[in-house]
Amino acid sequence: MDAANIASLATSLDSMQLNNQVSTLVLKKALDNQQSVASGILDAIPQLPANPAIGRNINTTA
Template sequence: MDVSQIASLATGLDNMELGNKVSTLVLKKSLDSQQSLAAGIVNAIPQLPANPAIGRNINTTA
């Protein structure tokens, strides 16, 4: 191996490491976004009434 091949290999490895770091950061941001979206959906679920019988029956004879 001559010097230019070693330099080319080192540059290629650095670029690959940088690409991996960028991909990891993008994945982390995506997961954080999905987590906050899921938390918002869970918080949007209405609470059950204090009396569980209220709101569960339909009067069909009216």
């Protein structure tokens, strides 16, 4: 291998490592955002009434 090829390979590997680090940080940010959205959705679910039968049954007899 020539010295130029070694330098080119080292530069390529360094660039690849930087790209992987950036991709990992972007993925982490996206996952944190999804976790925040999911927590918001779960917090928005209304609580069950004290008596779970209330509001869940339909009286079909007259």
